[in-house]
Amino acid sequence: MSLAVAPAAATGQKEVHPVQKVCVIGSAMSKFGKMNETSRESIAATSMKAIEDAGIGPGEIDASFYSNAFGVTESQLHIGPLINTAIGLPDKPSLSVESACSSSSAALNEAYAHIAAGLEEICLVAGGEKLSHLGTMSATTYFAMGSDFRYEAANGVTFPGLYASMAVAHMKKFGTTQDMLASVAIKNHDNALKNPLAHFHKKLTREAYMESPVVAYPFHLYDCCPFSDGAAAVVVASEERARKIRDEVVEIAASERAGTTATLQDREDLTSIAGAALAGDRAYRAARIGPEDIDVAEVHDCFTIAEIMATEDLRFFGKGEGGRAVQDGVTRIDGKLPVNPSGGLKAKGHPVSATGTAQIHELYEQLLGKAGDRQVEGAEIGLAHNVGATGGSCSVHILKRRR
Amino acid sequence: MQEGTAKQEDIEGVQCTECGLMSTTYSVVCRRCLSGKLVKRKFDGRGRVRTFTILNVPSESFAADAPYAYVIVDLHEGCGTSGWMPGIKSAVDLAIGDEVVCRGRRGDAAIFVKTGG
Ligand SMILES: [Zn+2]
Numbered sequence: 001m002s003l004a005v006a007p008a009a010a011t012g013q014k015e016v017h018p019v020q021k022v023c024v025i026g027s028a029m030s031k032f033g034k035m036n037e038t039s040r041e042s043i044a045a046t047s048m049k050a051i052e053d054a055g056i057g058p059g060e061i062d063a064s065f066y067s068n069a070f071g072v073t074e075s076q077l078h079i080g081p082l083i084n085t086a087i088g089l090p091d092k093p094s095l096s097v098e099s100a101c102s103s104s105s106a107a108l109n110e111a112y113a114h115i116a117a118g119l120e121e122i123c124l125v126a127g128g129e130k131l132s133h134l135g136t137m138s139a140t141t142y143f144a145m146g147s148d149f150r151y152e153a154a155n156g157v158t159f160p161g162l163y164a165s166m167a168v169a170h171m172k173k174f175g176t177t178q179d180m181l182a183s184v185a186i187k188n189h190d191n192a193l194k195n196p197l198a199h200f201h202k203k204l205t206r207e208a209y210m211e212s213p214v215v216a217y218p219f220h221l222y223d224c225c226p227f228s229d230g231a232a233a234v235v236v237a238s239e240e241r242a243r244k245i246r247d248e249v250v251e252i253a254a255s256e257r258a259g260t261t262a263t264l265q266d267r268e269d270l271t272s273i274a275g276a277a278l279a280g281d282r283a284y285r286a287a288r289i290g291p292e293d294i295d296v297a298e299v300h301d302c303f304t305i306a307e308i309m310a311t312e313d314l315r316f317f318g319k320g321e322g323g324r325a326v327q328d329g330v331t332r333i334d335g336k337l338p339v340n341p342s343g344g345l346k347a348k349g350h351p352v353s354a355t356g357t358a359q360i361h362e363l364y365e366q367l368l369g370k371a372g373d374r375q376v377e378g379a380e381i382g383l384a385h386n387v388g389a390t391g392g393s394c395s396v397h398i399l400k401r402r403r
Numbered sequence: 404m405q406e407g408t409a410k411q412e413d414i415e416g417v418q419c420t421e422c423g424l425m426s427t428t429y430s431v432v433c434r435r436c437l438s439g440k441l442v443k444r445k446f447d448g449r450g451r452v453r454t455f456t457i458l459n460v461p462s463e464s465f466a467a468d469a470p471y472a473y474v475i476v477d478l479h480e481g482c483g484t485s486g487w488m489p490g491i492k493s494a495v496d497l498a499i500g501d502e503v504v505c506r507g508r509r510g511d512a513a514i515f516v517k518t519g520g
Contacts, residue, residue: 141462151428154511155487156458156465157473164456165475172454172499217457217494263428265475265483270454 026054105356128231174320192343199349228349448505
């Protein structure tokens with residue numbers, strides 16, 4: 001039997017007609033790193049900070065969307081009602097969204113859809129994780145569960161290993177070098193020095209990078225993001241409500257998601273994440289801008305090669321040119337296109353389910369000129385790129401300062 | 404365990420009867436032409452390394468085996484698959500394009516070795 005569905009080539013962008021524009025009105029993130037708090041505690045406390053930042057009370061939240069992908073490691077599922085109860089919203093609907101490392105950007109896309117459709121006016125989106133209690137071996141095993149376990153983890157590959165195998169392909173095809181990988185790590189460690197909430201506050205030298213142990217060839221330890229604890233939260237509102245609450249708003253000009261063939265063995269191209277490129281193109285179209293209009297980007301640098309691929313998939317640079325760009329300083333805070341001024345997953349840290357909302361928090365601060373020492377001068381339009389696992393799910397959000 | 408007469412292990416997968424796409428990944432519809440007419444088939448385990456990594460830090464069930472290689476293999480019959488190469492300890496021992504063959508399994512892992520070609 002042939003299934004009567006549209007051919008794969010026709011899965012392009014649908015025309016969407018939001019009833020309401022959606023704005024960010026508040027955000028917060030906890031310190032990232034090795035923390036004592038449980039996910040429940042850090043998500044609830046950070047949610048309240050975001051609500052306070054928005055200048056509203058918790059009672060004004062209509063619905064909440066939470067991510068806590070590794071909650072099972074704390075013997076807790078269904079965290080939504082626990083957080084809602086902790087912040088005084090026991091009767092409000094909550095939804096748990098799991099999409100591996102892109103969980104909270106997927107949750108934001110849900111909140112965006114609810115508001116754009118006119119179903120809700122103000123939503124809370126928060127994600128958080130407690131991972132440091134696991135230890136490296138156990139955490140590595142849990143992370144591998146985000147891969148195609150039957151074909152990938154079952155053949156001994158870890159998460160760093162999957163990205164490392166993409167790096168090997170990228171190096172072979174484009175001549176990307178170890179020094180280019182190192183340049184990503186060094187830049188992001190430099191940026192994290194200016195972020196008080198980052199996991200690492202440690203300048204990384206080329207020597208220290210090269211001397212660090214090889215985890216998964218060609219990755220040294222410093223090619224890999226750390227296992228971090230922490231939480232991040234965002235409050236989003238319809239433009240109508242946002243205008244009543246705040247003088248200056250940041251609009252979510254695009255909230256797009258797409259997928260990539262799940263298992264690496266089935267992909268035509270191992271040097272790109274097709275779903276990220278697709279989500280990026282959809283986002284540019286929805287926001288009616290192009291990559292040249294982006295002033296600042298937070299991209300998913302779970303491993304150094306991932307930042308290089310992201311900057312190519314988002315068309316900041318041509319295919320195979322991302323490594324050279326970072327080596328040349330183009331993506332530094334004072335460069336032509338700053339990438340990961342927060343320090344990125346690499347140095348700010350990667351509490352899996354906090355990462356998507358933490359990227360939005362960074363952009364919100366940047367666009368309001370509140371990013372302190374890491375402020376990108378004159379930033380008006382920001383892009384967040386968040387990838388689940390090896391790219392099976394991808395989110396791209398574009399934020400625009402509106403006066 | 405190089406070259407020679409040692410056994411070669413078949414790899415199970417599916418093929419689309421409409422467009423011919425082959426896959427060893429579980430699927431019920433062809434991801435290229437969306438036909439639901441997939442038939443089970445076997446592939447001989449011979450192929451070429453498409454990319455690889457070498458794991459010094461393994462996950463729990465491979466803790467006693469590190470270092471070793473994980474490979475993505477383009478089977479000569481036209482299908483991608485994944486494999487485990489115990490005994491490959493550094494990038495000096497393996498390169499993209501190397502000829503490999505599946506020699507057997509340990510659990511769900513498909514054990515590949517170089518054919519020395
Ligand atoms: Zn087909």
